[in-house]
Amino acid sequence: xxxxxxxxxxxxxxxxxxxxxxxxxxxxxxxxxxxxxxxxxxxxxxxxxxxxxxxxxxxxxxxxxxxxxxxxxxxxxxxxxxxxxxxxxxxxxxxxxxxxxxxxxxxxxxxxxxxxxxxxxxxxxxxxxxxxxxxxxxxxxxxxxxxxxxxxxxxxxxxxxxxxxxxxxxxxxxxxxxxxxxxxxxxxxxxxxxxxxxxxxxxxxxxxxxxxxxxxxxxxxxxxxxxxxxxxxxxxxxxxxxxxxxxxxxxxxxxxxxxxxxxxxxxxxxxxxxxxxxxxxxxxxxxxxxxxxxxxxxxxxxxxxxxxxxxxxxxxxxxxxxxxxxxxxxxxxxxx
Numbered sequence: 076x077x078x079x080x081x082x083x084x085x086x087x088x089x090x091x092x093x094x095x096x097x098x099x100x101x102x103x104x105x106x107x108x109x110x111x112x113x114x115x116x117x118x119x120x121x122x123x124x125x126x127x128x129x130x131x132x133x134x135x136x137x138x139x140x141x142x143x144x145x146x147x148x149x150x151x152x153x154x155x156x157x158x159x160x161x162x163x164x165x166x167x168x169x170x171x172x173x174x175x176x177x178x179x180x181x182x183x184x185x186x187x188x189x190x191x192x193x194x195x196x197x198x199x200x201x202x203x204x205x206x207x208x209x210x211x212x213x214x215x216x217x218x219x220x221x222x223x224x225x226x227x228x229x230x231x232x233x234x235x236x237x238x239x240x241x242x243x244x245x246x247x248x249x250x251x252x253x254x255x256x257x258x259x260x261x262x263x264x265x266x267x268x269x270x271x272x273x274x275x276x277x278x279x280x281x282x283x284x285x286x287x288x289x290x291x292x293x294x295x296x297x298x299x300x301x302x303x304x305x306x307x308x309x310x311x312x313x314x315x316x317x318x319x320x321x322x323x324x325x326x327x328x329x330x331x332x333x334x335x336x337x338x339x340x341x342x343x344x345x346x347x348x349x350x351x352x353x354x355x356x357x358x359x360x361x362x363x364x365x366x367x368x369x370x371x372x373x374x375x376x377x378x379x380x381x382x383x384x385x386x387x388x389x390x391x392x393x394x395x396x397x398x399x400x401x402x403x404x405x406x407x408x409x410x411x
Contacts, residue, residue, distance in 0.1 A: 076378070078279045079242035084253030084383075085216045086242035087315045089113075089357035092255060093214030094224030094238070095206045101193025101394070102148035104156040104206040105224030105238060107255060107313055107355070108164075108214045115141045115182065115355040116326035118333050122346035123309060127154045128182040132353075134323040138180055142169050144353055145183035145207060146225040146257050146311050152201050153185040153225075159207025184351040186259040186309040188228035192395045221390030225257035225311065231388050232264040232340065235397040239387025241282070241379050245371065250360045252375040254332070254383040256312030261347045262340040264388050266292035270404050272389070274339040274381035282382065283389035286404065309349040310336055312383065314376040320356035324369055329354030331373025335380030352380065 079086025089110045096103030117132045127145075131138055143160050147153030161179040164170055170179035189195055210224065218224070221237040229236030242253040258264070265272050271288040272278070278285065314332040329352045336343045336350055344350050354376070362368040393399040 076279055077244045079244055079251055079253070081217065082242055082282065083218065083240040084242060084255040084313065084315055087251045087253040087357060088317050088359055090315055091214040091216060092218045093210040093212065094218050095209035095213060096224060096227035097202055097206065099194045100202055101191050101228035102188050103224045103227035104203065104210045105146040105257060106143050106160055106207065106210040106214060108143045108211065109357060111357065112140045113355050113357055114139055114320060114322055114325055115144065115353055116322050116329060117182065117351060117353045118326065118329040119351045120333060120344040121309065121348035121350040124349035124351060125151050125154065125185040126183065126351065127157050128180065131180065132182055134326055138171055139322060140180065141182055142179045143181045143211065144313055144355065145181055147183060147185045147203060148188040148225055148228050149203050150185055150187045150189050153203050154183055155201045155203040156207035157181045157183040159204035160211045163208045163211040182353065184311040186225065186229060186257055186311055188259065191228045191230065193228055220386060222392050222394060226387055229257055229259035230397050231258045231260045232262055234264065234388050234403065235391040235394055235399045237387040237391030239383040239385065239390065241382040241386055243375050243379050245375055250316050250318040250372065252372060252379050253315045254312060254376065254379040256310060256380060256383045256387055258310050258384050258387040259308050260310045260340045260343065261308040261345055262342045264340055264384065268292045272385040273341060274385040277378045277381045279382065283385040284404070308347050310340060310384065311351045312380055313353040313355060314380055315355045316372055317357045317359040318368065318372055319358040319361045325354040325356055327369060328373050328376060332376035332380050335377040336384065339381040339384035
């Protein structure tokens with residue numbers, strides 16, 4: 076397994092990511108934006124999903140391309156971030172053209188971070204449209220992980236949660252697969268004795284600390300360390316490739332990638348989570364064998380998403396009463 080140059084979803088050619096956050100609010104927004112076209116679909120699980128434009132992502136829906144995808148904190152209030160991104164794209168003339176009108180297509184998913192100690196008393200004007208515009212303006216190849224964007228105010232499995240990303244080069248002359256995720260899960264992300272991440276066997280180098288499980292971890296009981304109610308958690312992510320996928324294939328790509336969440340978080344897809352994975356394609360590389368190649372891409376996407384989950388938690392810094400993995404474990408941050 077060889078990560079891309081940045082070990083970020085932006086190793087997939089034609090993609091950029093922007094983050095914005097508000098420290099007092101303890102919340103933020105992440106936007107994925109393509110340089111050209113981007114086909115997308117989605118796989119939504121769990122009992123508390125918050126979303127925008129998901130019907131449009133159905134394979135039979137007319138519009139094929141999307142102009143950006145938004146991941147946001149703020150629970151349902153965070154869906155307003157997509158409006159800010161739409162406004163920024165419309166100013167640039169980017170969007171679905173219907174006669175003289177331009178309508179940017181911006182699906183979005185949100186996580187719950189309203190009770191993390193931040194100042195959520197914003198009055199009548201939601202801060203999320205502004206954060207959406209700021210995230211769009213910041214979009215580039217390089218971007219921050221951990222306490223960044225949609226992961227800024229996240230908590231996960233007893234640790235400070237965060238924004239994670241990872242990539243893999245499928246072969247020297249083949250497609251690239253990347254993942255981006257905001258980790259705010261109710262479930263655990265590490266073994267109880269060693270503190271090794273559940274995704275340890277997918278780790279590239281020491282991208283999330285290199286801690287290995289021990290025999291005492293075997294058979295450990297399922298733990299739900301974060302007290303929560305319905306709609307108060309959620310892990311939201313995107314997997315991407317430059318392989319040319321149809322909208323139907325993007326959905327299968329997302330379905331397979333969702334296995335990465337179940338490997339990295341235990342339990343996942345609970346009634347308290349609104350777990351969502353978008354699957355996107357920039358359509359640069361045609362598939363030689365559609366069924367076989369899609370199966371291979373989906374398998375890589377699952378591994379990549381599991382790695383991104385662990386990186387999101389590993390890269391996060393302590394915030395208020397939420398202690399980071401690195402502080403609890405006494406390990407150093409190692410970014411690739």
